[in-house]
Amino acid sequence: MQTVTYSRFGSPDVLTLSDVAPPSPRGGHLVVRVRAVSINPLDGKLRRGDARLLSGTKFPKTPGLDFAGVVEQVGPGVSGFQVGDDVFGGLGSFKEGYLSERISVPARVVAKLPKSLDYVGAAAIAVVGLAAQTAVQVARIKAGDHVLINGASGGLGPYALQLAKGAGAHVTAVSGTDGVALARELGADTVVDYRRESITASGRTFDAVLELSGRLPFSQARGLLKPRGVYVDFEPGPTKLIGAGLQNPFRSHQHRFVITRATTAALEALGRHLDAGQLRPGPTRVFELSEYRRAFEVAEQGGQVGKVVIRLEG
The missing domain is CATH 3.90.180.10 (Medium-chain alcohol dehydrogenases, catalytic domain)
Known part of the structure; x- marks a missing residue:
């Protein structure tokens, strides 16, 4: 073979x-x-x-x-x-x-x-859907929250966007020019083309920032977070995990991580969302x-x- x-x-x-x-x-x-x-x-x-x-x-x-x-x-x-x-x-x-x-x-x-x-x-x-499910849980997204998804039109972003909207959040999606239309179709309340506008210079703040692009580190994202806001990191590493574990108890802004684990039950739940039309x-x-x-x-x-x-x- x-x-x-x-x-x-x-x-x-x-x-x-x-x-x-x-x-x-x-x-x-x-x-x-x-x-x-x-x-x-x-x-x-x-x-x-x-x-x-x-x-x-x-x-x-x-x-x-x-x-x-x-x-x-x-x-x-x-x-x-x-x-x-x-x-x-x-x-x-x-x-x-x-x-x-x-x-x-x-x-x-x-x-x-x-x-x-x-x-x-x-x-x-499978991988991106499970990661998106985990991210919404890690960020504790709920109705009325303002959520920023940075990198909303890649492989993972469309699922994170839809699940955040499904939880009742107001979603701001940051995308390249080619992904703007998709982000709008999936229900983003606000869409930012990063080639035309800098989200970090916008003055907006959020309850949660989901960082999917690899270009917005926690140190920069803190300026986008409301008090007690959560930054969700999809690239855990030993240094970042240890640092966040030591510092999170002593600061308002929380640095949390998505660690994706596949199980039959989690995949079945993802499938039910898709078959019910809750995820596109x-x-x-x-x-x-x-x-x-x-x-x-x-x-x-x-x-x-x-x-x-x-x-x-x-």
Whole structure:
């Protein structure tokens, strides 16, 4: 079977398409024939070696943190799934990715495909949808709150925007020019094109700032927060976690983090939101498996609206 692998840290140039033996079912695992895999910002960090504490240094490695496909084998000790089930999931391990024609994946990070999504849509939502759910909980967003989402039209932003609106918040979305229309369509109350206006110079303040762009650190965002406001950070690291843990008890503005964990129950809840029409899938740009290197190059250019997805042939 074909699998995308890399044997050293580096740019997308280190990725190769390899023939490897198909996996056998393990206890607690499903063997899934993969139909689609999406690309997340963490994929690039893992491949470049920027997150070695998560990935380890054993090669070869395979990228891909979330997927959708069809169950081909059910391992010992697994219940609730059967051969032929359409499924989606992710985040089983940062050491074993899913960009392969077949994968062995822990059943605990898999759920049945939402009825409203195809494989491409489902592969695009697992990691970002779960992160958005967690962010709304971490920020304790409630009706009447004023929330800033900085980076509202990328892969994760559309879901965070919709869930914040669903909680009753007034949402200000910051986006590039190409994402302004999408942010408005998804219900943002105010949309700021960062190429035309600086949100930090606007004089506005918020109950919560969800920082998705990687360009607004806590030190700068504090000027945007109301007293007791919350800054939600999607890039936890040891230094930041320790620093926030020591300082949060002694300051008004809180620096909190999204640490995403996939479970079947959380994925099922995400699917229910989608099937009920409470969440609208974000846009996707689709590449075929043969275009894998180009897909990663595009995803890592920045400024993309929505997610990049690699589709594998049936």
